Amino acid sequence: MIVTKTISETRRIINEAKKKGKKIGLVPTMGALHDGHLSLVRQAKKDCDFVVVSIFVNPTQFGPDEDYKKYPRTLTDDKLLLGRGKVDLLFLPTAEEMYPQRFSTYVTEGNLSQFLCGKSRPGHFRGVCTVVTKLFNIITPGIAYFGQKDYQQVEIVKKMVKDLNFSLKIKTVPIAREENGLAMSSRNKYLNSSERKKALAISQSLSLAKQLIRKGERNCKIIKNKIKNHIRSKKSVKIDYVEVVDAKTLEPKTKLSDRFVIAIAVYLGKTRLIDNIILEA
């Protein structure tokens, strides 16, 4: 696996691969890799001839009171996993390389970003759109891979790609879950064993909602209350939001119809976890 730190070196290698007719796949990550990331790599390996993974803990997508400084950084393990996954290139830029002094251009999606995590994390998606745009321009992939756990992120990136005429495809890979149902996340590394147990309430509550819907419930308030009550039954899990939203517009729904997403964000202590399911009425 080639490892690059500069944009110019990365471009040179990508150009060489393109000259050889290779199709480039990009898996953008912030590191602290788990099987969810590796499932994106596996999909990229199936579709593309030259797979690039970027690891960059992007400062612009963290709020001032968020976990930028203590976000898990596990580079030695990450490199091992990516080597085993037969990744061709690991792009590992520094913050200075991505945001040199006097950097002043940002990308904002103005509609889907208002909902869900956009409400509780102002500026987050502006940071995501900006860094993803930069990565697309540096790596110029044919396909870029994102996990469904960040459902809103994927929809925003797809919208940005459409609105700004990027010439690449976005492919989504389903949420990777631990055996007990917990959605895999780099932030799970923050959880102690008691918090890990409590965190199961998130995926359990989504299963409960699914059962309720199978039995015919269509009222979103009832569904959300069922979820909230289950989560609240585990002490010290604080709900940020429980929403039922349209799968395309992300607007909140009152009655189930078409394709919709149940999206949850909670805090366990200082750790913010998200999860979702996509269903059809």
Ligand code: PAF
């Ligand atoms: O999902 C993530 O890990 C990040 O938001 C991304 C897409 C790598 C941008 O920093």
